[in-house]
Amino acid sequence: MALIIEASIAFLQRIATPITPLANGLVALDADVTPLNNAKTKKEGVSRTDKGDDGFAPMAAYLGQEGYCLEWELRAGSQHCQKDTPALLERVLARARRLTALPLLLRLDSGNDALDNIATVIAHHEAHPEAAPVHYLIQWNQRQESPMQWMIYAEEYGDWSTPYLGKRVALFEVRDTRFLDGYEYLLRTLCAVSCASSSAPSTSMVSTS
Secondary structure (H helix, E strand, C coil), X not given: CHHHHHHHHXXXXXXXXXXXXXXXXXXXXXXXXXXXXXXXXXXXXXXXXXXXXXXXXXXXXXXXXXXXXXXXXXXXXXXXXXXXXXHHHXXXXXXXXXXXXXXXXXXXXXXXXXXXXXXXXXXXXXHCCCCCCEEEEEECCCCCCCHHHHHHHHHHHCEEEEEECCEEEEEEEEEEEEEECXXXXXXXXXXXXXXXXXXXXXXXXXXXX
């Protein structure tokens, strides 16, 4: 698989393929697990995925609006999506650099809300100070967070709007400091709290650079 991916990157370099950025000028770099259903087979690594099927849970990474595949790491179905992801990000960031000089926007979902991934991005910056920056947008895994507590916070600090009758939405940001292996990381989280008159509040949050 590594040989195939290397050949694919070399081919894209040789033909100088266009890589289209987003409207903000950043080139999207998306990485996510894609569970596969391999039920009723005896293949090595087939196990229960988070979708409730027996299969594999490969993690793929795609670059640009064209969606060029930079990685397809085969994983056992039961493997947690964060396991081995920092190493995968190291590889795909290096490959993306070979294909575009534009700044990147790494996008991950809540299963990969881990400080190790942010540390990987920062380490990449330090190793390539001459290159355009890598920004990140990671959906926050709220885990045991209480929507009601965030509702209280939003009432005090949120910028509220009413998109339609009976629906209220608050936007705000939270800045936090976390530590990993002796390093200090300053995190910025963009938050949205919505509340309808007939339901409990819901929250949606992303950590961003």
